[in-house]
Amino acid sequence: MKTFLYPDIKDWKNLLQRPTYDISSLTEKVKNILNDVKQNGDFALKKYTQQFDGIELNNFLVTKKEIEEAEALLSTELKQAIQTAANNILTFHQKQITNVEVVETMPGICCWRKSIGIEKVGLYIPGGTAPLFSTVLMLGIPAKIANCKEIILCSPSNKNKKLHPAILFAAHLVGITKIYKVGGVQAIAAMAYGTETIEAVYKIFGPGNQYVTCAKQLIQQNGIAIDMPAGPSEVCVIADETANAKFVASDLLSQAEHGADSQVLLISTNADLVNEVNNEINIQLEKISRKKIAIQALEGSKAIVVQNINEAINLANEYAPEHLIIACDNADTIAEKIINAGSVFIGNYSPESVGDYASGTNHTLPTNGFAKMYSGVSVDSFVKKITYQKLTQQGLHEIATTVELMAEAEGLDAHKNAVAIRINN
Amino acid sequence: MKTFLYPDIKDWKNLLQRPTYDISSLTEKVKNILNDVKQNGDFALKKYTQQFDGIELNNFLVTKKEIEEAEALLSTELKQAIQTAANNILTFHQKQITNVEVVETMPGICCWRKSIGIEKVGLYIPGGTAPLFSTVLMLGIPAKIANCKEIILCSPSNKNKKLHPAILFAAHLVGITKIYKVGGVQAIAAMAYGTETIEAVYKIFGPGNQYVTCAKQLIQQNGIAIDMPAGPSEVCVIADETANAKFVASDLLSQAEHGADSQVLLISTNADLVNEVNNEINIQLEKISRKKIAIQALEGSKAIVVQNINEAINLANEYAPEHLIIACDNADTIAEKIINAGSVFIGNYSPESVGDYASGTNHTLPTNGFAKMYSGVSVDSFVKKITYQKLTQQGLHEIATTVELMAEAEGLDAHKNAVAIRINN
Numbered sequence: 001m002k003t004f005l006y007p008d009i010k011d012w013k014n015l016l017q018r019p020t021y022d023i024s025s026l027t028e029k030v031k032n033i034l035n036d037v038k039q040n041g042d043f044a045l046k047k048y049t050q051q052f053d054g055i056e057l058n059n060f061l062v063t064k065k066e067i068e069e070a071e072a073l074l075s076t077e078l079k080q081a082i083q084t085a086a087n088n089i090l091t092f093h094q095k096q097i098t099n100v101e102v103v104e105t106m107p108g109i110c111c112w113r114k115s116i117g118i119e120k121v122g123l124y125i126p127g128g129t130a131p132l133f134s135t136v137l138m139l140g141i142p143a144k145i146a147n148c149k150e151i152i153l154c155s156p157s158n159k160n161k162k163l164h165p166a167i168l169f170a171a172h173l174v175g176i177t178k179i180y181k182v183g184g185v186q187a188i189a190a191m192a193y194g195t196e197t198i199e200a201v202y203k204i205f206g207p208g209n210q211y212v213t214c215a216k217q218l219i220q221q222n223g224i225a226i227d228m229p230a231g232p233s234e235v236c237v238i239a240d241e242t243a244n245a246k247f248v249a250s251d252l253l254s255q256a257e258h259g260a261d262s263q264v265l266l267i268s269t270n271a272d273l274v275n276e277v278n279n280e281i282n283i284q285l286e287k288i289s290r291k292k293i294a295i296q297a298l299e300g301s302k303a304i305v306v307q308n309i310n311e312a313i314n315l316a317n318e319y320a321p322e323h324l325i326i327a328c329d330n331a332d333t334i335a336e337k338i339i340n341a342g343s344v345f346i347g348n349y350s351p352e353s354v355g356d357y358a359s360g361t362n363h364t365l366p367t368n369g370f371a372k373m374y375s376g377v378s379v380d381s382f383v384k385k386i387t388y389q390k391l392t393q394q395g396l397h398e399i400a401t402t403v404e405l406m407a408e409a410e411g412l413d414a415h416k417n418a419v420a421i422r423i424n425n
Numbered sequence: 426m427k428t429f430l431y432p433d434i435k436d437w438k439n440l441l442q443r444p445t446y447d448i449s450s451l452t453e454k455v456k457n458i459l460n461d462v463k464q465n466g467d468f469a470l471k472k473y474t475q476q477f478d479g480i481e482l483n484n485f486l487v488t489k490k491e492i493e494e495a496e497a498l499l500s501t502e503l504k505q506a507i508q509t510a511a512n513n514i515l516t517f518h519q520k521q522i523t524n525v526e527v528v529e530t531m532p533g534i535c536c537w538r539k540s541i542g543i544e545k546v547g548l549y550i551p552g553g554t555a556p557l558f559s560t561v562l563m564l565g566i567p568a569k570i571a572n573c574k575e576i577i578l579c580s581p582s583n584k585n586k587k588l589h590p591a592i593l594f595a596a597h598l599v600g601i602t603k604i605y606k607v608g609g610v611q612a613i614a615a616m617a618y619g620t621e622t623i624e625a626v627y628k629i630f631g632p633g634n635q636y637v638t639c640a641k642q643l644i645q646q647n648g649i650a651i652d653m654p655a656g657p658s659e660v661c662v663i664a665d666e667t668a669n670a671k672f673v674a675s676d677l678l679s680q681a682e683h684g685a686d687s688q689v690l691l692i693s694t695n696a697d698l699v700n701e702v703n704n705e706i707n708i709q710l711e712k713i714s715r716k717k718i719a720i721q722a723l724e725g726s727k728a729i730v731v732q733n734i735n736e737a738i739n740l741a742n743e744y745a746p747e748h749l750i751i752a753c754d755n756a757d758t759i760a761e762k763i764i765n766a767g768s769v770f771i772g773n774y775s776p777e778s779v780g781d782y783a784s785g786t787n788h789t790l791p792t793n794g795f796a797k798m799y800s801g802v803s804v805d806s807f808v809k810k811i812t813y814q815k816l817t818q819q820g821l822h823e824i825a826t827t828v829e830l831m832a833e834a835e836g837l838d839a840h841k842n843a844v845a846i847r848i849n850n
Contacts, residue, residue, distance in 0.1 A: 081830040105785035360530035405506040
C-alpha cells in the first residue's frame with residue numbers, strides 16, 4: 001500500500017482515480033453471443049456452455065432431487081448460519097415496504113403511489129473462485145418481499161454439472177424454484193430474451209466478470225433493466241489515532257482478498273497508525289489462503305494521511321466508496337457527515353464482513369464512485385411505483401382553470417379541451 | 426384509429442407492438458458532438474449552438490435581469506396557475522420523504538438507511554413546438570425536496586436569444602438559479618462532462634428528441650446516471666359501456682396532439698362506444714390547432730374491443746402504458762388490478778391533462794413498456810439511500826459464528842479473520 005502524506009486538495013482527483021476498464025474491446029464478442037442466444041435459444045446456450053465451461057448439458061433446470069441432495073451435503077452449522085443471515089436480511093428489508101398514503105392535494109383531488117413488484121426478475125450468481133451463496137440471499141430476499149411473481153436464478157455449474165450446494169440451499173431457503181445451470185454472457189442473454197427453457201425477465205440483477213458486465217450494459221440498451229452499473233469491489237477506512245491497527249488491517253485485507261482489482265483506501269489523521277496498519281497487514285497476510293490475490297490488490301491501494309478529520313470526511317465523500325468503515329472515536333458524528341457511500345460501518349465492532357453476510361443490510365452496492373448517484377440493492381430495486389389520481393367532479397372544478405391556462409400556454413389545445421368538455425358537460 | 430374486434434390472446438403481442446426506433450444511425454454523430462464538447466468545452470457549445478440553432482451566444486447563463494423581465498411578460502392568471510400547480514406537486518412529493526428507521530436485527534446490531542440528495546443534478550427542458558415549463562416544476566420540485574445542492578437547468582433559447590418566460594418563471598419559482606441557454610446533444614454533453622461555464626452533474630433528467638435520447642444513453646455508459654430510458658408519450662384508455670364518449674375522445678386527442686409518434690390505445694368492452702368515440706374524435710379534431718399532428722398520431726393508433734373487463738385489464742397490463750385512464754363504472758376495483766402503468770387516472774373526472782400539469786403527481790413517466798420495470802420520476806429519483814450498521818461488542822459476538830462460517834464456506838479467510846481478530850482481542 002503506497003502512502004501519501006497530506007496531499008493538496010488539487011491533487012485529490014488524481015489520487016482518487018480508479019483504474020478504468022475499457023470494455024469496448026469485448027463489445028463485438030459479447031454482442032455476437034447475445035444475438036446468437038436471442039436467435040437460437042437453448043441450442044446456443046448449450047453450445048456456449050460447452051465452449052466456455054467445457055460442460056455438455058442437456059437440461060439446464062436444477063431438479064428437486066438436486067436441491068434435496070444439496071441440503072444433505074451441507075453441515076448443520078453452515079445451514080444454521082445461512083438461516084440466521086437470512087433472518088437478519090429479511091428483518092431489515094421488510095421495513096422497506098412502503099404503505100399507500102393517499103394525499104388530498106386539493107379538495108376532491110386524491111393522489112397516491114403504490115409499490116408493485118416487478119413481475120419477472122432474473123438473478124445472476126457468478127461461478128469463479130468463491131461460491132457466492134450470500135448473494136443469493138441478498139437478491140432473493142428483497143425480490144420475495146417485493147412480491148415479484150417470477151424469480152429465476154442462473155449460475156454456471158462446476159465440471160460435475162452441479163451447482164454449489166450452498167447456492168442451492170440458499171435459493172431453496174428464500175423460495176426460488178427456477179434455478180438454471182448456465183453462466184456468463186449466455187445466461188444474461190437467456191434471461192434478457194428468453195429461450196425454450198428459460199423465460200425472459202424484465203430486470204436482471206447480480207455481479208459478474210467484465211463479460212457479464214458488458215452483456216448487462218448492452219441488454220440495458222435493448223430496454224431490459226439492470227440493478228446498477230458495475231465495477232471492482234472497494235473499501236475505504238477512515239481511522240483516527242484511536243483506531244485499532246489490527247482491526248483496520250483485517251478490514252483492508254478482507255477487501256483485498258476479493259480480487260486483484262479490488263480497491264482499498266485508508267484515510268487517516270495519524271501517520272503512525274498507517275505504519276502500524278502496514279505492519280499488521282504483513283503479519284495477517286501470512287494467515288490467508290488468498291494471499292496472492294490480496295498482495296496484488298494492495299499494490300494498487302493507497303493510504304492517505306490528512307491534516308484533520310474534516311479533510312478525511314471530504315476525501316471519503318469525494319471518493320464515494322462502496323463500503324466505508326469509520327474507525328474513529330466519534331464515529332457517529334462522522335457518519336452524519338457522509339454524503340457519498342454505499343454502506344457505512346460505524347465503530348470498532350462493525351467490520352465490513354458483517355455487512356457482506358449477516359448484519360441485515362444488502363451487500364449489492366454501488367462501486368466505482370457510483371455511490372454519488374446510485375443506491376445499493378433494496379426492496380426498492382424490485383418494485384416500480386405507480387402513481388394514481390382520482391378527482392371528484394368538484395375536484396376537477398377546483399383545478400380546471402389552472403390546467404386550462406397552463407395547457408394553453410404550452411400550446412396544447414386538446415389538453416385544455418379534455419378539462420373544458422367535462423366542466424361544460 | 427384502426428379498430429380490432431375480440432383479438433385472440435396469441436395475437437396480443439403483435440397488436441401491442443410499439444414502433445421501434447433505431448437510433449444506432451445517430452450514434453456516431455452524437456458521439457462526435459459529445460466528445461467535442463468534452464474536449465473543447467464552451468468553444469464547442471458555441472459552435473453547435475450556432476450550427477444547429479442558428480444562434481450566436483457569448484454567454485449561456487440566464488441573467489437575473491432576464492428572469493425579472495420574464496415575470497413581467499406573463500399574465501397574473503398564468504402565474505397563479507403555475508403557483509397552484511407547484512403547490513400541489515410540492516404537497517404530493519413532500520410525502521415521499523422517508524424518515525430514518527433504525528432496525529435492530531439482533532441484540533446489538535443496528536441497521537438503517539438514510540436518503541441523501543444527489544449532490545449535483547442537471548435538468549434538460551427541450552425547445553421545440555411547446556415550451557415545457559410544466560416539466561420544470563415536475564423535475565425541479567422533487568430535486569429541491571431531495572435537497573440536491575447543485576441543480577442546473579439547460580434549455581435551448583429562441584431566435585431572440587431568450588428562453589420562454591414561463592420556463593424562467595417556473596425555474597425561479599422552484600428555486601433554480603443556474604439556467605443555461607443551451608440545448609440538444611451539446612447540452613447533455615455539457616452537463617455530463619462540464620465546460621468552463623457549466624458544471625458537470627451526476628445525474629441528468631428530462632425529455633428530448635431522438636438525438637437527446639441517444640446522448641443520454643451514451644453518457645450513461647460513461648457512468649453518468651439518467652432518469653429513465655425514453656420513448657414517445659402514450660395513453661391507454663379502458664372504457665366500458667358507461668363511459669362518456671366525448672370525454673374519452675378528448676383524452677385520446679390530448680395524447681395524440683403531443684407528437685406524430687404519440688401512442689394512443691383504446692380498450693373497450695363495448696363496440697358501440699368505440700364507434701361513438703371515433704365520431705367524437707372527428708368532431709373535436711376540428712377545434713384543435715395541432716390537428717395535423719393529432720391526425721398523424723391517430724393513424725398509428727388502435728381501438729381494441731374485448732370480451733370482458735378482465736381481458737381489458739390483462740391487455741392493459743401487457744401493454745404497460747405510460748398513462749392509463751380507467752373510464753369504467755367500477756374504476757376503483759379495476760385500478761386495484763393494474764400492475765403495469767406509469768400513472769393511473771381513475772374515473773370520469775380524472776383526465777390525463779390534470780396529471781400532466783397540476784393534480785400533484787409527476788408527469789415524467791416510463792414510456793415504451795418500461796412501466797413494467799421503471800417508476801416515474803419522484804423524490805426517490807433525486808436521492809440515493811445509504812445503508813449504515815453499528816454493532817456493539819455484544820452485537821458482534823451474536824453474529825460472529827454466522828459470519829465466520831459463511832466466509833469460510835465462500836473461501837474468504839480474511840473476511841472471517843476480520844471478525845475473529847475482534848472477538849479474540
